[in-house]
Amino acid sequence: xxxxxxxxxxxxxxxxxxxxxxxxxxxxxxxxxxxxxxxxxxxxxxxxxxxxxxxxxxxxxxxxxxxxxxxxxxxxxxxxxxxxxxxxxxxxxxxxxxxxxxxxxxxxxxxxxxxxxxxxxxxxxxxxxxxxxxxxxxxxxxxxxxxxxxxxxxxxxxxxxxxxxxxxxxxxxxxxxxxxxxxxxxxxxxxxxxxxxxxxxxxxxxxxxxxxxxxxxxxxxxxxxxxxxxxxxxxxxxxxxxxxxxxxxxxxxxxxxxxxxxxxxxxxxxxxxxxxxxxxxxxxxxxxxxxxxxxxxxxxxxxxxxxxxxxxxxxxxxxxxxxxxxxxxxxxxxxxxxxxxxxxxxxxxxxxxxxxxxxxxxxxxxxxxxxxxxxxxxxxxxxxxxxxxxxxxxxxxxxxxxxxxxxxxxxxxxxxxxxxxxxxxxxxxxxxxxxxxxxxxxxxxxxxxxxxxxxxxxxxxxxxxxxxxxxxxxxxxxxxxxxxxxxxxxxxxxxxxxxxxxxxxxxxxxxxxxxxxxxxxxxxxxxxxxxxxxxxxxxxxxxxxxxxxxxxxxxxxxxxxxxxxxxxxxxxxxxxxxxxxxxxxxxxxxxxxxxxxxxxxxxxxxxxxxxxxxxxxxxxxxxxxxxxxxxxxxxxxxxxxxxxxxxxxxxxxxxxxxxxxxxxxxxxxxxxxxxxxxxxxxxxxxxxxxxxxxxxxxxxxxxxxxxxxxxxxxxxxxxxxxxxxxxxxxxxxxxxxxxxxxxxxxxxx
Numbered sequence: 090x091x092x093x094x095x096x097x098x099x100x101x102x103x104x105x106x107x108x109x110x111x112x113x114x115x116x117x118x119x120x121x122x123x124x125x126x127x128x129x130x131x132x133x134x135x136x137x138x139x140x141x142x143x144x145x146x147x148x149x150x151x152x153x154x155x156x157x158x159x160x161x162x163x164x165x166x167x168x169x170x171x172x173x174x175x176x177x178x179x180x181x182x183x184x185x186x187x188x189x190x191x192x193x194x195x196x197x198x199x200x201x202x203x204x205x206x207x208x209x210x211x212x213x214x215x216x217x218x219x220x221x222x223x224x225x226x227x228x229x230x231x232x233x234x235x236x237x238x239x240x241x242x243x244x245x246x247x248x249x250x251x252x253x254x255x256x257x258x259x260x261x262x263x264x265x266x267x268x269x270x271x272x273x274x275x276x277x278x279x280x281x282x283x284x285x286x287x288x289x290x291x292x293x294x295x296x297x298x299x300x301x302x303x304x305x306x307x308x309x310x311x312x313x314x315x316x317x318x319x320x321x322x323x324x325x326x327x328x329x330x331x332x333x334x335x336x337x338x339x340x341x342x343x344x345x346x347x348x349x350x351x352x353x354x355x356x357x358x359x360x361x362x363x364x365x366x367x368x369x370x371x372x373x374x375x376x377x378x379x380x381x382x383x384x385x386x387x388x389x390x391x392x393x394x395x396x397x398x399x400x401x402x403x404x405x406x407x408x409x410x411x412x413x414x415x416x417x418x419x420x421x422x423x424x425x426x427x428x429x430x431x432x433x434x435x436x437x438x439x440x441x442x443x444x445x446x447x448x449x450x451x452x453x454x455x456x457x458x459x460x461x462x463x464x465x466x467x468x469x470x471x472x473x474x475x476x477x478x479x480x481x482x483x484x485x486x487x488x489x490x491x492x493x494x495x496x497x498x499x500x501x502x503x504x505x506x507x508x509x510x511x512x513x514x515x516x517x518x519x520x521x522x523x524x525x526x527x528x529x530x531x532x533x534x535x536x537x538x539x540x541x542x543x544x545x546x547x548x549x550x551x552x553x554x555x556x557x558x559x560x561x562x563x564x565x566x567x568x569x570x571x572x573x574x575x576x577x578x579x580x581x582x583x584x585x586x587x588x589x590x591x592x593x594x595x596x597x598x599x600x601x602x603x604x605x606x607x608x609x610x611x612x613x614x615x616x617x618x619x620x621x622x623x624x625x626x627x628x629x630x631x632x633x634x635x636x637x638x639x640x641x642x643x644x645x646x647x648x649x650x651x652x653x654x655x656x657x658x659x660x661x662x663x664x665x666x667x668x669x670x671x672x673x674x675x676x677x678x679x680x681x682x683x684x685x686x687x688x689x690x691x692x693x694x695x696x697x698x699x700x701x702x703x704x705x706x707x708x709x710x711x712x713x714x715x716x717x718x719x720x721x722x723x724x725x726x727x728x729x730x731x732x733x734x735x736x737x738x739x740x741x742x743x744x745x746x747x748x749x750x751x752x753x754x755x756x757x758x759x760x761x762x763x764x765x766x767x768x769x770x771x772x773x774x775x776x777x778x779x780x781x782x783x784x785x786x787x788x789x790x791x792x793x794x795x796x797x798x799x800x801x802x803x804x805x806x807x808x809x810x811x812x813x814x815x816x817x818x819x820x821x822x823x824x825x826x827x828x829x830x831x832x833x834x835x836x837x838x
Contacts, residue, residue: 102142102168103135108805109154109164110135124153142168186246186270187486188301191235192228194356197349201342205233208338209240209322215315217305217325217334220342223382226326227303229342234299234324241322243296246270248314249492251451252306252327256561258451260313264289265592267300267314278780280590280629286313297321308333350374350384357388362399369399376406382494386430389479393433430479431504437464438472439504442481445493446501447514449521449565450558452485452492457558460520461513521555521562522574528552529581534692534734545735552585556593567601575605576614583621587741590781596625612646616655619643620662627666636666657686657699664702673709680706684719693730697723697742701749708753720750737777744773748786755789760797764790771806784813788826800833807833 110120117135121128126146134142142150147168151161208216218226234245248266251258264285268278271292279285297320305311305327311334316323331337345353351370355363363370377383387406391397431439444461445453459469473491476482481501482491493501505513529552530536531545542548552559559578567575579602586595599621606614623639626632644659646652664680667673684703687696704719723746731739751766767790774783791806810826 105164106131106142106150107135109156109160111801113154120150120153124149126150144168185266185487186248188234188245188247189227189231189486191232194353195225195228195232196353196356197345198225198229198232201229201340202233202236204340205229205324206237208340209237211338213319213322215323215325215334215337216340217327217331217337218340218342219327219330223380224342224344225381226342228381230301230303230324230326234301237299237322241297241299243293243298244271245299245301247301247303249303249451250305250310252304252310254451254498256564257306257310260310261285262557263302263310263314268292278592280781281631282313289314290316293321294318295320299324302326305329305331307331344379345374345381345384347371347374347379350377350379350381353381353384354388357385358391358399362391366399369403373399373403373406376403390430390433393478428500430481431500434475434479434481435472437462437468438475438479441469441472442476443501443504443508444513444516445482446498446505447517448558449518449561450555452487452490453558454490454554457517457520457555458491461517518562518566518571519574521559522566522571522578525552525555525559525562526574526578526581529578529585532585532735532738534584534694534738538735549585553592560593560598563598563601567605570608572605572608576602576609576611576618578602579605579618579621580614583617584738586621586625587738590625590629595629596622599625612650613652613655616643616646616650616652616659619646620655620658623662623666627662627669633666633670637663637670640666653686653689654691657683657689658695660686661695661699661702664706668706668709677706677710692734693726694734694738694742697726697746701746704749705752708749708756713753713757717750717753720746720753724750740773740777741779741782744770744777744779744782744786747773748782748789751786751789751793755793755796758796760793761799764793764797764799764802767793780813784810784822787813788822788829791826792829795829795832804830804833804836 110117115123117128117131120126121131124131124146126149130146144165147165151164154164156164205216205218218230220226231247234247238245246267248263249258250263259282261282264282265278267289268285271289273288273292279288293316295318298316298318299321300314300316300323302311302314302323302325305325307329308331311325311331314323325331325334325337330339344350351363351374354370354374373387374384377387387402391399391402431442434442441458441462441464445458447461448457455466455469455473458473459466462469462472464472473482477484477491481497483494484490485492524542527540528542528548531538531540531548536545538544540548542551563575563578579599582595582598586593599618603615603618603622606612606618619639620643623636623643626639627636640659640662643655644663647655647659660679661683664676664683667676667679680703683699687699690696690699700719700723704716704723707713707716707719724743727739727743727746747766747770751763751770754760754763754766767786771783771786771790774780774786787806788810791803791810794800794803794806807826807830811823811830814823814826
């Protein structure tokens, strides 16, 4: 069987179709003849240009290939899943890192654009554009990127690092956005920052790519994101010099010249108005400090007030109550210009503007805007448009979402402090924490299909879209002593976090919850959340010692208060964590204890976890038949009780159990049976978006095929395992896969 190359971009259905065609030794022409499909259609499917076959086409292909039983069912299921792929989701992921549109009226920056072009001509690398707030760093970078698009045919991406926020975007979160924009499935994004950085470098290796890192906070935030190949370019904008950034070149950006500033003003308000009042125009841009952002704000006011003269606006700015009195006061130098724009919008827009300062995350949509303003949706939409037109809000690349410019957000904070009741801050926090808690509870095994915010499938994506906001809300609530809300949210997120280990800072979320439960004196929730903290240490951070410590503390508390459920969970978790920490004897004791106390757990899913952990301990002790019996019983129950939970959790449980059965079969040298278990587990993991589980199954399946003498099947699986295991965090797994590949005979040329 000819292997699929490591760099293959086929769809999942395409790979499966190719695998079955090669297994029967047919050419595309032979399969076309047998199925009645055209060779061209088969080629489109196998190469991924068509995601999956229509139902009837999939059925005739299955018939032609002689697929029966589970193979046929799985083939048709993958085809169905491929047809369900929503291109809008992929487009939305890419849009989050799309370059903003260049300004049509950039003025006075030709010299700087020429300097950037010269630096790029020297050989790509890293160029940092540095300057004070409002000087136009982003506008210059975006225009330069647009002009250079022909030099970077393999992609141009942008991430706003939000360096002025109280919580700047972490490098880990920025890497997540970039990897998703590069079509890495959510479940395949690695957990740690180092792993994500390594995967980004591997994906972009040898490609001509431009990356804009806008509003950087410091060197540590930027380093993991750098694209440093000779044919690629990383543009950074930052207020700080970033002197510690190795290998970078700098472009210091100064305010516009008098001519550049008045030219920009003329492009906004019309050249005729500037020519009619040249002295007033010069005074106006001087009062704006020649800063592009200030000139643009003043120009927008004039453009929307054609009855005003330039002298009238300049006269307003001369007044001590409205003048740009903070021009020499560092970051807040644009306060008066912001205030002028603020006073020019409607009362409803002003209220929305200042209350949006209470949104804790980087951006927001119509929902949160409505929550803070309490206005009707149509009014809120009009007010958002009004604020965008007044340059007080920015639109993002994602439709219907908005954000503040860094300095304007500070101004909004000032207006909130001056004009609003401080209790208004509670509104959006309470909404975010309450809704996140309620929606997360829908992911519990025994939860109903729907709640106040809709079905699981309808409401669940909200947790992804508003993730930065509810995580930030939990942080703020923890600082303000909202212990009950912080603890309730953390408890609710337990089952939602399964399969999403790399998407949120789970250790922080559960640790904040445990601290809150402790402050409340709620020992039961503290024990529960310490078990979640241990899970996060083990699964998300590879900190096995930290996991053991957290679970021991949970066990101590649960024992003291007589909480048998959390005692059982602590034993189950310790049965895993101690094995990873190199303590097999104690791990077996705890695994057995968890198995024997599984009846204390309210959900059969949790009981199955206890049984699987014990089966793994039995295998480690060489008790194969007992281990196999335990896992097979779990698999039987998973089928029998499938209706008792939702598909995602059921799929994950089956994949884990099949992988465990494969481990037992492999230890008994039943290699083909083991490969079959791993293969089904691998496809289930792919369906659920569980990238790490998919990689482990691919590695073990490849090893099983090698031992069974099926060389090409082994090569294909091991190549996939390498692809899914980027360095450095998955180095051990990657090295295992490479070592297994090295044991295979060379490919025929």
